Amino acid sequence: MDHNISKHISGNFNQELENVRNHVLAMGGLVEQQLNSALDAVNDSNAELAKKVEIGDYKVNAMEVSIDEECTRIIAKRQPAASDLRLVVAIAKTIADLERIGDEARRIAKVALESTAKDQQGLLGNIDNMGRHVSQMLHDVLDAFARMDAEAAFQVHKEDAKVDREYEALTRQIMTYMMEDPRSIPKVMDLVWSVRSLERIGDRCQNIAEYVIYFVKGKDIRHIAQDDIERDIIGN
Amino acid sequence: MDHNISKHISGNFNQELENVRNHVLAMGGLVEQQLNSALDAVNDSNAELAKKVEIGDYKVNAMEVSIDEECTRIIAKRQPAASDLRLVVAIAKTIADLERIGDEARRIAKVALESTAKDQQGLLGNIDNMGRHVSQMLHDVLDAFARMDAEAAFQVHKEDAKVDREYEALTRQIMTYMMEDPRSIPKVMDLVWSVRSLERIGDRCQNIAEYVIYFVKGKDIRHIAQDDIERDIIGN
Numbered sequence: 088m089d090h091n092i093s094k095h096i097s098g099n100f101n102q103e104l105e106n107v108r109n110h111v112l113a114m115g116g117l118v119e120q121q122l123n124s125a126l127d128a129v130n131d132s133n134a135e136l137a138k139k140v141e142i143g144d145y146k147v148n149a150m151e152v153s154i155d156e157e158c159t160r161i162i163a164k165r166q167p168a169a170s171d172l173r174l175v176v177a178i179a180k181t182i183a184d185l186e187r188i189g190d191e192a193r194r195i196a197k198v199a200l201e202s203t204a205k206d207q208q209g210l211l212g213n214i215d216n217m218g219r220h221v222s223q224m225l226h227d228v229l230d231a232f233a234r235m236d237a238e239a240a241f242q243v244h245k246e247d248a249k250v251d252r253e254y255e256a257l258t259r260q261i262m263t264y265m266m267e268d269p270r271s272i273p274k275v276m277d278l279v280w281s282v283r284s285l286e287r288i289g290d291r292c293q294n295i296a297e298y299v300i301y302f303v304k305g306k307d308i309r310h311i312a313q314d315d316i317e318r319d320i321i322g323n
Numbered sequence: 324m325d326h327n328i329s330k331h332i333s334g335n336f337n338q339e340l341e342n343v344r345n346h347v348l349a350m351g352g353l354v355e356q357q358l359n360s361a362l363d364a365v366n367d368s369n370a371e372l373a374k375k376v377e378i379g380d381y382k383v384n385a386m387e388v389s390i391d392e393e394c395t396r397i398i399a400k401r402q403p404a405a406s407d408l409r410l411v412v413a414i415a416k417t418i419a420d421l422e423r424i425g426d427e428a429r430r431i432a433k434v435a436l437e438s439t440a441k442d443q444q445g446l447l448g449n450i451d452n453m454g455r456h457v458s459q460m461l462h463d464v465l466d467a468f469a470r471m472d473a474e475a476a477f478q479v480h481k482e483d484a485k486v487d488r489e490y491e492a493l494t495r496q497i498m499t500y501m502m503e504d505p506r507s508i509p510k511v512m513d514l515v516w517s518v519r520s521l522e523r524i525g526d527r528c529q530n531i532a533e534y535v536i537y538f539v540k541g542k543d544i545r546h547i548a549q550d551d552i553e554r555d556i557i558g559n
Contacts, residue, residue, distance in 0.1 A: 145546075148545070148546040149546070151545075152543050152545060152546065155543065156543070159408060159409075159412060162398060162408060163404050163405070163408055166402035168399050169399075172395065172398060172399055173395075176395060176415075179412075179415075180419070183416070183419070258512070262508050262509055262512055265501060265505065265508050266505045266506070266508050269501065269502045269505040270502070272498050272501050272502050273498055276494070276498055279515070283519065307388055307391065307392070309384070309387075309388060310381075310384040310385070310388065
């Protein structure tokens with residue numbers, strides 16, 4: 088980042104880019120905290136913590152709207168080009184995904200409020216493992232964003248395949264559970280949505296990884312096979 | 324739209340905005356077709372049509388990347404301000420949602436390939452009804468986008484609450500089905516994902532409605548209660 092920022096003649100523009108970047112990191116930190124609190128709330132059946140997540144989501148939403156306005160203002164006022172423009176675009180997209188990760192965290196927390204799935208301890212433990220894995224992905228991709236490190240972002244990008252496999256395995260486990268005890272279906276259904284939410288969070292971390300790579304390498308890697316990304320883009 | 328476009332002194336810039344707008348409408352038309360084909364494929368257990376949807380999704384993805392590049396190019400070259408900038412931002416966000424609606428259509432079509440849920444005719448009929456409702460929402464929001472009609476967009480925005488209620492009812496019906504015939508769970512689970520996909524498509528249509536309102540009214544209405552939108556923004 089610094090080599091990029093230092094080239095600006097206008098110190099004010101530097102400061103604006105630095106500010107918006109810090110705001111994204113603050114928003115990311117809050118979303119990460121929301122996800123971890125949601126997982127804790129489900130794991131400990133902690134309704135109070137779940138309510139805190141619900142309230143915290145308003146703050147996430149407000150941060151997105153405010154950073155979005157900041158980005159539009161920068162484009163209008165500074166008319167950024169090349170890598171500055173790529174940075175603003177990457178930021179605008181990143182915060183959209185962060186906001187939706189926040190929504191998923193809120194949905195997961197809701198399970199702690201409504202579900203009577205406490206007795207499914209085996210399932211809950213496995214969901215928690217998947218949750219911590221996804222939370223680590225979020226942590227790592229925010230770290231890659233902070234350092235604008237394409238290599239680290241690509242590691243997160245690859246990690247999503249593992250989350251998808253965990254998702255498949257958990258879904259199978261949940262179905263077996265339902266078949267063995269059909270009366271549990273309404274309770275277990277809440278867990279199905281949580282697992283799906285976690286899988287989606289993994290996808291969104293992968294999206295953010297793509298924006299980091301887009302900023303650093305100047306190439307849009309969405310819809311490109313991972314082997315090709317590794318060879319043609321990260322390898323450069 | 325025209326009153327907005329006509330004010331530009333540069334005829335080229337007019338042409339560029341008009342082009343990118345037409346490309347969004349073409350992308351929207353394709354996504355709408357993908358969704359309808361996916362619903363037909365599930366309804367008629369038509370594997371060939373489902374495969375066509377899978378292939379068509381590459382085209383949707385390619386269109387998104389290309390329109391995204393067009394938007395970045397316009398920002399860099401024309402340095403749009405005020406309503407022009409809002410238009411480009413609204414377009415960039417709209418195509419991201421359209422691309423994800425395309426993904427959901429592909430997921431729905433996959434059910435026709437993999438599922439052996441043909442025998443669940445009652446459920447399939449209800450899912451089809453919900454699907455056609457969502458498809459109409461997509462059609463209407465694209466229409467609102469084409470005419471940049473905030474009023475029409477707000478109608479779509481309100482429609483999503485109905486889709487959410489259909490989603491709740493269908494989920495309850497599916498759970499009853501599972502409880503009555505636990506052996507059907509793996510088959511019926513595919514339908515659960517389709518219903519969820521449809522609900523998400525409704526959410527994304529609502530997002531696009533918000534971008535149209537943002538462009539026309541210059542106000543970001545995400546995270547604002549519907550009554551307040553009606554009174555403070557559409558009512559103006």
